[in-house]
Amino acid sequence: MAIESPPRTLRLDIDREALEANWRALDRLSGKARAGAAVKADCYGLGVDTCVPVLRDAGARDFFVAHWSEVADVARHVLPEQIAVLHGANTAEEAEYARSIGARPVVNSLHQANVWIDSGGGPCHMMVDTGIHRLGIAPSEVAANVIRQLDVQVLMSHLSSADEDTPVNAAQLEAFRALKGQLGAQELSLANSAGIGLNDDFAFDLTRPGLSLYGGVQRPELAEHIRQVAYPKAAIIQVAELRAGDHVGYNGEFTAPDAMRVGTVSLGYADGFLRAWGGKGLALYHEGRSLPLLGKVSMDMVVVDLAAEPDLSVGTWLDVPYDLPRASEATGLSQYELLTILGQRFAR
Numbered sequence: 001m002a003i004e005s006p007p008r009t010l011r012l013d014i015d016r017e018a019l020e021a022n023w024r025a026l027d028r029l030s031g032k033a034r035a036g037a038a039v040k041a042d043c044y045g046l047g048v049d050t051c052v053p054v055l056r057d058a059g060a061r062d063f064f065v066a067h068w069s070e071v072a073d074v075a076r077h078v079l080p081e082q083i084a085v086l087h088g089a090n091t092a093e094e095a096e097y098a099r100s101i102g103a104r105p106v107v108n109s110l111h112q113a114n115v116w117i118d119s120g121g122g123p124c125h126m127m128v129d130t131g132i133h134r135l136g137i138a139p140s141e142v143a144a145n146v147i148r149q150l151d152v153q154v155l156m157s158h159l160s161s162a163d164e165d166t167p168v169n170a171a172q173l174e175a176f177r178a179l180k181g182q183l184g185a186q187e188l189s190l191a192n193s194a195g196i197g198l199n200d201d202f203a204f205d206l207t208r209p210g211l212s213l214y215g216g217v218q219r220p221e222l223a224e225h226i227r228q229v230a231y232p233k234a235a236i237i238q239v240a241e242l243r244a245g246d247h248v249g250y251n252g253e254f255t256a257p258d259a260m261r262v263g264t265v266s267l268g269y270a271d272g273f274l275r276a277w278g279g280k281g282l283a284l285y286h287e288g289r290s291l292p293l294l295g296k297v298s299m300d301m302v303v304v305d306l307a308a309e310p311d312l313s314v315g316t317w318l319d320v321p322y323d324l325p326r327a328s329e330a331t332g333l334s335q336y337e338l339l340t341i342l343g344q345r346f347a348r
């Protein structure tokens, strides 16, 4: 019989109602278009098995992953043809896999178009590069013969700077519109989360929110519609009394000015709690009371000041302040990074 490990000292609580409400809000804000869902990177770190069923039940029908390795987990919850693989198929092996599992490749280059046609063709999606220069066919290549042979369901492009007010957005919109007549695609898709906040012109037939499903807010227009979804919590694993002059953590960066009670918390780099959190006057919380972080995050642990809550003991759960716009502002980490670095040791 397998021996079960004891309960974890890290927890990631997911507010499923908030996730559902965020998808519905983004779907509503997409106007006549329907909202899909970017579920790559294990739903930005929050867990495919937790999040995809919620998104599916809310009404999402179009799911986006980046890698072929991500398809099988998502396909446990939705139909394979509802899954688009953004990196596309560069090898016959990948095309063969697409075909056998039934997921749709996003064709990003003439090479990928040839690979898909050579493997037998069939429904696919296509990404055209209108200015991000990351992945996608150049607009000048759209007229190529092999592209005309594709059965493109959704023609997409990706905005590079939708979180900013910049002429780049209008330029990408224009470039995308110009492609409209040139291809026999059934549907068009341009906007990511921030693009939904720009205006209705960017929505076309299908939007592709990711970050904002999970609580990210990159444009003020979205702030009132988007709720926090991810709530990391970490347990105290030791309580101690420091004397005046004692140093805390790597390099002894914090020095106790007086005797003080501190708690060591099971939370560190491997969990996504980087040094960017230390040395800035930030805190963990217990029932809303602030427990300031002392010194550097030191590998698997961080130490907090228990002055506000001297009676806390080993095993007490503390809240990590993970309102994404605020946490991003405070740490300098992007909202994408804050989600996707949450490590494997959290009970999800």
Ligand SMILES: *Cc1c(COP(=O)(O)O)cnc(C)c1O
Residues within 6 Å of the ligand: 038, 086, 158, 191, 192, 193, 194, 208, 209, 210, 211, 212
């Ligand atoms: C990740 C991704 C999205 C989702 O973007 P967010 O900014 O997280 O909303 C949409 N489309 C493509 C092509 C992506 O790679």
